[in-house]
Amino acid sequence: MNLYLPIAEMPVNVLIFLGMGGAVGFLSGMFGVGGGFLMTPLLIFSGIPPAVAIGTEAAQIVASSVSGAIAQYQRRNVDIKMGIVLLTGGIIGSILGVQIVKELRQLGQFELFVSLAYVIFLGIIGSLMMIESLNTMRKARSGAVVSARRPGQHSWIHGLPLKMRFHRSKLYISAIPVIVLGAIVGFLGAIMGVGGGFIIVPAMIYLLRVPTNVVVGTSLFQILFVTSATTILHSVQNHTVDIVLAMILMIGGVIGAQFGAVAGEKLKGEQLRFLLAGLVLLVCLRVAWNLVVMPSELYSLSSIVGGH
Amino acid sequence: MPGRDQIRQKFRQRFEDANRSIRKIKPQDLRSAMSGRNAAFALGAAVVVILIWVLNTGGNDPDASARRQMGASSPAAIMEEMSKTAMPAEQADPAAPAKKAEPADAQHSALEASVEKTEQEKAERRRAALADRTVQNPNFDESVEVDISTRSVAITSGFSGQRIVVFGAVHNSLQASPQQGLYDVVVVLEGAKSKLISRRKSNVAGLWINTQSVEFESVPSYYTISSTRPIVEISTPRVFDEYGIGFQHIRIEPRAADAAKLGPAELQSFRESIIRLKAGEGLYQRRPTGVEFIGRSLFRTSIDLPANVPIGTVVARTYLFRDAELIAENTAAVELQRQGLEALMHSFAFDYPLLYGMLAVAIAVGAGLAASAVFSRGAH
Numbered sequence: 001m002n003l004y005l006p007i008a009e010m011p012v013n014v015l016i017f018l019g020m021g022g023a024v025g026f027l028s029g030m031f032g033v034g035g036g037f038l039m040t041p042l043l044i045f046s047g048i049p050p051a052v053a054i055g056t057e058a059a060q061i062v063a064s065s066v067s068g069a070i071a072q073y074q075r076r077n078v079d080i081k082m083g084i085v086l087l088t089g090g091i092i093g094s095i096l097g098v099q100i101v102k103e104l105r106q107l108g109q110f111e112l113f114v115s116l117a118y119v120i121f122l123g124i125i126g127s128l129m130m131i132e133s134l135n136t137m138r139k140a141r142s143g144a145v146v147s148a149r150r151p152g153q154h155s156w157i158h159g160l161p162l163k164m165r166f167h168r169s170k171l172y173i174s175a176i177p178v179i180v181l182g183a184i185v186g187f188l189g190a191i192m193g194v195g196g197g198f199i200i201v202p203a204m205i206y207l208l209r210v211p212t213n214v215v216v217g218t219s220l221f222q223i224l225f226v227t228s229a230t231t232i233l234h235s236v237q238n239h240t241v242d243i244v245l246a247m248i249l250m251i252g253g254v255i256g257a258q259f260g261a262v263a264g265e266k267l268k269g270e271q272l273r274f275l276l277a278g279l280v281l282l283v284c285l286r287v288a289w290n291l292v293v294m295p296s297e298l299y300s301l302s303s304i305v306g307g308h
Numbered sequence: 309m310p311g312r313d314q315i316r317q318k319f320r321q322r323f324e325d326a327n328r329s330i331r332k333i334k335p336q337d338l339r340s341a342m343s344g345r346n347a348a349f350a351l352g353a354a355v356v357v358i359l360i361w362v363l364n365t366g367g368n369d370p371d372a373s374a375r376r377q378m379g380a381s382s383p384a385a386i387m388e389e390m391s392k393t394a395m396p397a398e399q400a401d402p403a404a405p406a407k408k409a410e411p412a413d414a415q416h417s418a419l420e421a422s423v424e425k426t427e428q429e430k431a432e433r434r435r436a437a438l439a440d441r442t443v444q445n446p447n448f449d450e451s452v453e454v455d456i457s458t459r460s461v462a463i464t465s466g467f468s469g470q471r472i473v474v475f476g477a478v479h480n481s482l483q484a485s486p487q488q489g490l491y492d493v494v495v496v497l498e499g500a501k502s503k504l505i506s507r508r509k510s511n512v513a514g515l516w517i518n519t520q521s522v523e524f525e526s527v528p529s530y531y532t533i534s535s536t537r538p539i540v541e542i543s544t545p546r547v548f549d550e551y552g553i554g555f556q557h558i559r560i561e562p563r564a565a566d567a568a569k570l571g572p573a574e575l576q577s578f579r580e581s582i583i584r585l586k587a588g589e590g591l592y593q594r595r596p597t598g599v600e601f602i603g604r605s606l607f608r609t610s611i612d613l614p615a616n617v618p619i620g621t622v623v624a625r626t627y628l629f630r631d632a633e634l635i636a637e638n639t640a641a642v643e644l645q646r647q648g649l650e651a652l653m654h655s656f657a658f659d660y661p662l663l664y665g666m667l668a669v670a671i672a673v674g675a676g677l678a679a680s681a682v683f684s685r686g687a688h
Contacts, residue, residue: 002466002468002615003465003466004463004464004465004466004467004468004615004650006465006646006649006650006653006654006657007653007654007657009616009618009619010615010616011467011468011615011616059668059669059671059672060672062669062672062673062676063671063672063673063675063676063679064676065676066672066673066676066677066680067676067677067679067680070677070680071680108505108507108518108521109517109518112515112517112518228669228672228673231665231668231669231672232662232665232666232668232669233665234665235657235661235662235664235665235668236661236662236665239657239658239661241657241664241665241668243653243657243664243667243668243671244465244653246668246671246672247671247675250671250672250675250676251675254675254676254678254679255679257679258679258683291515291516292514292515292516293516294511294516295509295516297585297588298508298509298510298516299506299507299508299509299578299581299584299585300506300507300509300518300585301504301505301506301507301581301582301585301586302504302505302507303502303503303504303505
């Protein structure tokens, strides 16, 4: 069953892409992540032009984060004030990122930049998560009490000026690290085609020390709005959002996510984190492999401006 | 007959039972179905998919489907396609409206209609400019006439490539039979030309990075050559160079600034990279025995436009050779244009990008809400 994509300008097999959306949706539902870091490389490896893959994936992340964000909001797990501060940074980062995508495409270094971003960020996050989950599992086996949050500890972050009170998070910290974090995530979202949950969640927990239940809701809130903005920016700047492809991925993704969420409930937190870390590292290695191993074709073609 | 009634009764009973049991399935049933072994199985399947992808390092083959359609052409299919378009005795009237390949959609929106209208007008202008480009060698009596089985190819959401037939006739043919082989015909199909950059990777500190690049001025987006015999047997490279006939002779010129930087051998390897990569995508094709004489003067060749063929005008340049000498030349064109939903969405994305982006977000929000409404009903 083939369908011709209007923006990617190529025919694709709908069933394959539905299946891809479903498989990634399943994993993202199970681990509670957006799945952009899996979907974007998958799309690129299946022949979708990288810029279109990234623009389209932003739209798909909107779909996969909206229901979660609403559910969290109803459970009063969203710190709106912190979300808005994050969002301010996020939109700045996103505008910057979309602009850089444009520049890099003209220079012919876009794919290299994306690959490096993937290797670096997935490598760091994956390794940290792997170590943390292994430690937790070992401690759990030896019977020690595990606590992720260690309140009362202060770092340099708490010494910065421009302090704000975030009631729901029970925090009184500077707005600067929050804005910077938002900007980094927005920037990466725009260039890597990811929601950035895998960066923002650990950063909020370990750097800002936001309570875990508020972290998930607030990060979803931020991701929802930043990826919406990114989708619109990519449409305007690069014309690289393929609605047809996005819809195929969404259908597969939202259904897969529901089953994934149920499967995830069967596993312990540290087991989930261990599996997720393994997955993240696999993707990281896969992207790194392409950078390091001599390609079978050294030449590549591209048109002068934009995707056409 | 009582037997048949009984069977019918039984079937109806079965159908209603099945229907009732389907209706009984609720979202929480689906959730509970995901317990234990099923969840493990689904997880396993997902991991297998990821593993296959991770291990599949070289198998990046987006145009397999395009190549699959390059199968051998059956004569019956070609004749059928040729009969669809009345064969004109003379070069077709350039003012004639381009034939619509699809019946008009019942729900033809105003925007869609206007898009098609302007597209058709553009196509008409291009066709008019191309029409009647008959070139004749004064030393010979023969001339060549040519047309294409269709004037326009509609790129719709179901587009998966299309076969076109280029056919023509040799005027004042001296050939006694098609087997005599007095004439050679070369048909070159060429898409719109555009600037293209070829980049070469080299190893920098262990990473494969684009380092050198050459910009080429006018690269055909699509190029297919079909001839009665391999072209080396037909004429000399000098003629092929002059007319851009054959992969080695396509006029692809590097930008002067880039040409000055590199040696001729390097430039040649960049030039070859374009042809190799385009051929790999199925966009450059060779059919050394694709043109066939049917009668003393009538010839035809069928060409499969691949699914990834770039949108725009494809020009069919036809050359008639006798004894290695080019004696006549003629040109026909086919317009590839987006139609229906495809045209609507593409022009929407490029003409109203802000609205398009907002629509994409709205669809995404709608899909997310719909999914959570469907799946959360009854659960928790």
